[in-house]
Amino acid sequence: MASKSKSVFVCSGCGFESPKWYGKCPGCGEWNTMSEEIREPARSAPKTAGHHSMSRPISINEIDTEDEQRYQTGLSELDRVLGGGIVRGSLILISGDPGIGKSTILLQICEYLGRQLRILYVSGEESSRQIKLRARRLGVSSKNLLILTETDIQLVVEQIQELKPDLVMIDSIQTMNHPELNSSPGSVTQVRECTNYVMRTAKSLDIPIMVVGHVNKDGAIAGPKVLEHIVDAVLYFEGDRQMSYRILRAVKNRYGSTNEIGVFDMGEKGLSQVDNPSMALLSGRPKNVSGTCVTCVMEGTRPILAEVQGLATTTGFGNPRRTATGFDYNRMSLLLAVLEKKAGYYFSNLDAYVNIVGGLRLDEPAADLAVAMALISSLKDAQIGDNVLVFGEIGLTGELRSVSHVNARIAEAAHLGFETCILPQASLKQVNLEHGGIRLIGVRNIREAFEAAVL
Ligand SMILES: Nc1ncnc2c1ncn2[C@@H]1O[C@H](COP(=O)(O)OP(=O)(O)OP(=O)(O)O)[C@@H](O)[C@H]1O
Ligand SMILES: [Mg+2]
Ligand SMILES: [Zn+2]
Secondary structure (H helix, E strand, O other), rough: OOOEEEEEEEEEEOEEOOOOOEEEEOOOOEEOOOEEEOOOOOOOOOOOOOOOOOOOOOOOOHHOOOOOOOOOOOOOOHHHHHOOOOOOOOOEEEEEOOOOOOHHHHHHHHHHOOOOOEEEEEEOOOOHHHHHHHHHHOOOOOOOOEEEEEEEEHHHHHHHHHHOOOOEEOOOHOEEEEOOOOOOOOOHHHHHEEEEEHHHHHHHHHEEEEEEEEOOOOOOEEEOOHHHHOOEEEEEEEOOOOOOOEEEEEEOOOOOOOOOEHHHEEEEEEEEEOOHHHHHOOOOOOOOOOOOEEEEEEEOOEEEEEEEEEEEEEEEOOOOEEEOOEOOOOHHHHHHHHHHHHOOOOOOOOEEEEHHHHHOOOOHHHHHHHHHHHHHHHOOOOOEEEOOOEEEEEEEEEEEEEEOOHHHHHHHHHHOOOOOEEHHHHHHOOOOOOOOOOOOEEEEEHHHHHHHHOO
């Protein structure tokens, strides 16, 4: 009986498994994500890379702690997101929408890293010719860069063991398959087992491996969320396809903070670093129009200015529509409720839209005030001053609450030439710098803020 293969149903979103099929996944609640996979017992666990030695517990004092070695990539924006460079033996997952630039960034850092390190670039997606063409466009021509086009993960790992490169890149994990597993390439089982296999290889040989992972239509890493648990770091590439800015963000990092972002500009020669993200994100900002407001958010240790746009229009028919891009939808609904109930700005039969320009995502409560101002500005068709910047958290009673890093935000606003900064009254007492003439207006509620902000 033991050799009988069994069939399981696995959710492609969250990795939930069950012996029977469900239309709606009990794990994550998504529809039509369960698909059948065949498991063969006994042979299903791929062999570990390296020897099959038994591990034994050792005293924590005996564990070798020579300084963890990091490789700088030549892109300081990427190093920042990684927490200071690529850690030896780590497995890093790079993910993002199709065409956002995952292959580009990997290939691009090979030029700099290839001066010191031997790199193996494994592609299961593109031919060596395609890679060469891209490399030529990006100006990558390191002789230390080896290209392997292969989809059999066992053969890939064999090559890694033989070549012992200093760094490995795999593009992408969804194209890899383990021949001992019966499920098809790209299936949850395959993706998970291949990742596990790669992880063991990285650890046992102490080689850092960077892996590309595709996302599905909902933005989750295709193949399971479980991937995120296996790897050491998960980086997401985001950005507006229409705009050239790309934002790299760590959503998990065992070797650094997850708050930092890196900002890049995609051009013909590949990604270039954006040294002044605030200026870049505000470039092309419309002047003399209503429905736009600038704020300052903290991305890790860095203050970044962002433009928030709001639009309120009469509902065509039925229920009013609400859309938020780059901002939390529920937070927007809550703000609209507060605006209506506590500040007397009525949106209930209007469609309302919020958009954060440049592909940035504002998750910080300090962005509340700018969202409110942009919406009210559109509602009243009253323009907010071009040189006005606002920040502050909005509470449920419509009060403005103090936020962190007040000085850093004001300094960034002053640095980019803003003349007036509207902030919570309670934050004023934290201000302890000279701000080069920027006018600070402390406000206690939404109405006061709007009156101070309009021209
Ligand atoms: N000749 C070019 N000039 C300018 N930009 C280009 C050029 N060729 C490609 N690009 C940019 O590079 C992007 C594709 O980058 P890349 O192939 O690295 O993306 P990817 O994330 O690996 O995509 P996939 O998911 O398809 O593998 C394009 O969307 C485009 O923005
Ligand atoms: Mg690619
Ligand atoms: Zn699920």
